[in-house]
Amino acid sequence: xxxxxxxxxxxxxxxxxxxxxxxxxxxxxxxxxxxxxxxxxxxxxxxxxxxxxxxxxxxxxxxxxxxxxxxxxxxxxxxxxxxxxxxxxxxxxxxxxxxxxxxxxxxxxxxxxxxxxxxxxxxxxxxxxxxxxxxxxxxxxxxxxxxxxxxxxxxx
Amino acid sequence: xxxxxxxxxxxxxxxxxxxxxxxxxxxxxxxxxxxxxxxxxxxxxxxxxxxxxxxxxxxxxxxxxxxxxxxxxxxxxxxxxxxxxxxxxxxxxxxxxxxxxxxxxxxxxxxxxxxxxxxxxxxxxxxxxxxxxxxxxxxxxxxxxxxxxxxxxxxxxxxxxxxxxxxxxxxxxxxxxxxxxxxxxxxxxxxxxxxxxxxxxxxxxxxxxxxxxxxxxxxxxxxxxxxxxxxxxxxxxxxxxxxxxxxxxxxxxxxxxxxxxxxxxxxxxxxxxxxxxxxxxxxxxxxxxxxxxxxxxxxxxxxxxxxxxxxxxxxxxxxxxxxxxxxxxxxxxxxxxxxxxxxxxxxxxxxxxxxxxxxxxxxxxxxxxxxxxxxxxxxxxxxxxxxxxxxxxxxxxxxxxxx
Numbered sequence: 001x002x003x004x005x006x007x008x009x010x011x012x013x014x015x016x017x018x019x020x021x022x023x024x025x026x027x028x029x030x031x032x033x034x035x036x037x038x039x040x041x042x043x044x045x046x047x048x049x050x051x052x053x054x055x056x057x058x059x060x061x062x063x064x065x066x067x068x069x070x071x072x073x074x075x076x077x078x079x080x081x082x083x084x085x086x087x088x089x090x091x092x093x094x095x096x097x098x099x100x101x102x103x104x105x106x107x108x109x110x111x112x113x114x115x116x117x118x119x120x121x122x123x124x125x126x127x128x129x130x131x132x133x134x135x136x137x138x139x140x141x142x143x144x145x146x147x148x149x150x151x152x153x154x155x156x
Numbered sequence: 157x158x159x160x161x162x163x164x165x166x167x168x169x170x171x172x173x174x175x176x177x178x179x180x181x182x183x184x185x186x187x188x189x190x191x192x193x194x195x196x197x198x199x200x201x202x203x204x205x206x207x208x209x210x211x212x213x214x215x216x217x218x219x220x221x222x223x224x225x226x227x228x229x230x231x232x233x234x235x236x237x238x239x240x241x242x243x244x245x246x247x248x249x250x251x252x253x254x255x256x257x258x259x260x261x262x263x264x265x266x267x268x269x270x271x272x273x274x275x276x277x278x279x280x281x282x283x284x285x286x287x288x289x290x291x292x293x294x295x296x297x298x299x300x301x302x303x304x305x306x307x308x309x310x311x312x313x314x315x316x317x318x319x320x321x322x323x324x325x326x327x328x329x330x331x332x333x334x335x336x337x338x339x340x341x342x343x344x345x346x347x348x349x350x351x352x353x354x355x356x357x358x359x360x361x362x363x364x365x366x367x368x369x370x371x372x373x374x375x376x377x378x379x380x381x382x383x384x385x386x387x388x389x390x391x392x393x394x395x396x397x398x399x400x401x402x403x404x405x406x407x408x409x410x411x412x413x414x415x416x417x418x419x420x421x422x423x424x425x426x427x428x429x430x431x432x433x434x435x436x437x438x439x440x441x442x443x444x445x446x447x448x449x450x451x452x453x454x455x456x457x458x459x460x461x462x463x464x465x466x467x468x469x470x471x472x473x474x475x476x477x478x479x480x481x482x483x484x485x486x487x488x489x490x491x492x493x494x495x496x497x498x499x500x501x502x503x504x505x506x507x508x509x510x511x512x513x514x515x516x517x518x519x520x521x522x523x524x525x526x527x528x529x530x531x532x533x534x535x536x537x538x539x540x541x542x543x544x545x546x547x548x549x550x551x552x553x554x555x556x557x558x559x
Binding site (some may be wrong): 013015017018021022023025026027028039040053058059062063064065066067068070071085086087089090092093096097106138147149152153156 | 159172183186189193197198215222223226267268269283284286287288290294295299301333334337338356367369390409420505506507524526527528529532
């Protein structure tokens with residue numbers, strides 16, 4: 001799986017309440033989550049997420065199991081999230097909806113181009129190529145299928 | 157020798173395994189999205205060997221028409237399937253599962269991050285998101301990466317006003333919010349045996365606040381007796397020395413009353429250092445500290461006094477609420493000027509029933525104090541039941557030892 005986008009830099013320990021606040025969770029209109037993504041962290045961020053590769057500090061997505069957090073990012077047009085580590089439920093949730101996550105400790109330059117190839121195991125950022133640890137075989141299968149819904153549609 | 161997680165999952169740390177889930181549960185929050193994913197997967201019947209449960213606790217009762225409609229659909233689904241359904245007012249999912257539904261050695265998955273609470277019974281209990289839960293509805297199974305474990309060795313007994321919540325905040329502060337990411341906590345040592353099930357549930361509950369996948373206790377006589385009282389026969393689990401990735405020694409006698417200050421659970425200070433901080437609300441309840449022993453302790457501390465700030469007390473389940481009525485605990489709480497909410501999560505996740513206004517400050521017995529969680533511009537301090545009682549009486553953060 002390959003992708004490319006523009007770097008958006010975020011700090012460490014961004015919790016899922018900050019990704020999408022509890023007050024926006026109950027709706028059938030998924031665009032609400034994209035519109036209000038990161039509102040309590042930086043209200044100007046949501047419109048800049050289309051085509052973004054988020055490069056964050058450690059422990060991204062900690063806290064609640066709310067899947068609206070990963071759906072908000074996907075709906076807003078985020079291509080992938082790169083961080084040294086992710087909270088484990090957020091990690092599973094992202095792969096389950098087909099949003100690539102990459103565990104890597106990169107220096108982020110806001111607005112710079114980022115490209116990655118998960119099959120070959122690299123990320124190009126800041127003018128350098130960084131090798132990355134592959135996902136587990138099962139997670140790769142789920143991601144390649146487009147998410148867990150598609151995976152189980154194909155495997156039943 | 158193996159860690160308890162390795163024993164239950166039947167494989168060594170680092171391995172990926174597919175395992176049957178013994179009990180799977182979801183609430184009105186995650187259940188709605190799980191139902192959508194289940195339909196998209198073409199779900200028709202549930203996995204055969206798994207016990208399935210749905211509890212309405214997060215926005216219970218519904219706060220508006222949109223929530224009510226979403227809940228209506230999930231309620232219909234739960235009732236038309238073979239799932240065990242608990243409607244609004246029954247209580248918090250983790251508490252209901254802990255009232256005799258979980259046995260030592262089981263694999264338990266909840267669609268909520270605080271599903272780790274049930275590790276207190278010697279089960280491997282962990283949280284997932286909605287789509288993972290939908291797949292468990294479909295197959296009765298899920299995949300796990302068997303975690304490495306952090307050993308938390310407990311010795312001694314609590315002294316003074318310190319309680320299990322203070323110990324929980326102490327270990328989260330020590331490990332940090334990601335100190336145990338992808339790993340499990342195991343609470344071991346002589347100090348464990350003196351802890352009641354309610355106290356153990358608090359320690360397991362907070363394990364996800366250190367990033368942990370699970371927080372386990374070995375089932376012992378205390379566990380077996382508790383389960384017997386809840387109609388279940390269970391056997392204890394023998395501790396075997398094993399290697400932990402990291403070890404932490406905590407003497408309960410060293411623990412003093414603590415609070416986590418906004419907006420991080422791992423930023424913890426002695427209550428004394430914050431004494432005098434003015435409060436707008438005190439909240440006693442949640443899957444952390446809404447159990448009968450918590451409410452009884454709170455009642456004992458406020459009995460015959462009046463709270464100086466609005467104080468919301470929410471029992472974690474209907475069974476707990478009924479017991480507080482039978483024993484007079486509820487009357488003492490009401491006489492002290494507190495108000496009571498429907499058993500459930502209350503305002504913890506910031507939806508209704510006691511959310512904060514801009515600039516308001518709350519001392520809460522819950523487990524998360526993230527920015528804006530209980531309302532935009534509100535500040536949350538996390539503390540013990542005893543700290544909540546002392547603070548409610550004085551209207552400001554007050555050490556429970558201060559009288």
